Amino acid sequence: MFENDASLSFRLTLESPYSFKCQRCGACCNNKRLSLSPAERARLAEFFRITDEVFTREYLDPESGEVKVGKNGDCGFLGPFGCRVHPARPQVCRLFPLGILRDEEGREFFGIMPLHPDCVGLLGTDGTVEEDLKAQGVSAE
Ligand code: SF4
Ligand code: SF4
Numbered sequence: 714m715f716e717n718d719a720s721l722s723f724r725l726t727l728e729s730p731y732s733f734k735c736q737r738c739g740a741c742c743n744n745k746r747l748s749l750s751p752a753e754r755a756r757l758a759e760f761f762r763i764t765d766e767v768f769t770r771e772y773l774d775p776e777s778g779e780v781k782v783g784k785n786g787d788c789g790f791l792g793p794f795g796c797r798v799h800p801a802r803p804q805v806c807r808l809f810p811l812g813i814l815r816d817e818e819g820r821e822f823f824g825i826m827p828l829h830p831d832c833v834g835l836l837g838t839d840g841t842v843e844e845d846l847k848a849q850g851v852s853a854e
Contacts, residue, residue: 723814723824730838731823731845733810737795741809741829742788747780749773753803760801807849810834811842 725731749757758768772789774781780803781789790798796806810826823842828834840848 723812723822725811725823725825725842727821727823727841727843727846729823729842730840731811731825731842732835732837732839733845734835734837735809736833736835737799738831738833739791739795740831740833742791742796744786745782745788746777747788747803747805748778749780749803756801757798757803760798804851807851808846810836811845 754765754768754773757772758765761768763771772781773779783789783791788796790796790802796802810828812824812826814822814824816822825836828836
């Protein structure tokens with residue numbers, strides 16, 4: 714298990730021991746500001762089988778361009794049974810709780826973001842950062 718003081722420093726590399734099993738409870742899908750890359754937007758529009766234009770109108774805030782949120786701050790993609798777009802969810806959601814920091818030479822370092830107080834996900838060391846990225850389908854976008 715990781716110690717708390719390791720949480721905020723970007724000292725993990727691809728080879729570092731790491732695993733996280735999200736239980737998809739949705740507790741952390743609140744008060745998030747999600748900006749989508751063009752590839753993420755296209756993937757989500759395809760997931761909903763709608764055009765990019767319709768997707769933008771239905772799901773993105775016209776002022777900020779971020780994913781719309783409900784009155785209670787819930788992500789617009791959160792449904793009663795968790796994330797409605799799980800197979801097409803944005804990269805930041807796939808990575809979570811990992812964060813990536815790239816230095817000037819393009820080297821990547823990883824850190825563990827603070828978990829929601831009600832998170833029931835299982836943080837551990839059963840794999841490596843690289844294995845988790847592959848399992849989550851994370852790629853540069
Ligand atoms: S896209 Fe899905 S996983 Fe990401 S914040 Fe929204 S509901 Fe949660
Ligand atoms: S709070 Fe934890 S277990 Fe629940 S959806 Fe978020 S990361 Fe997954």
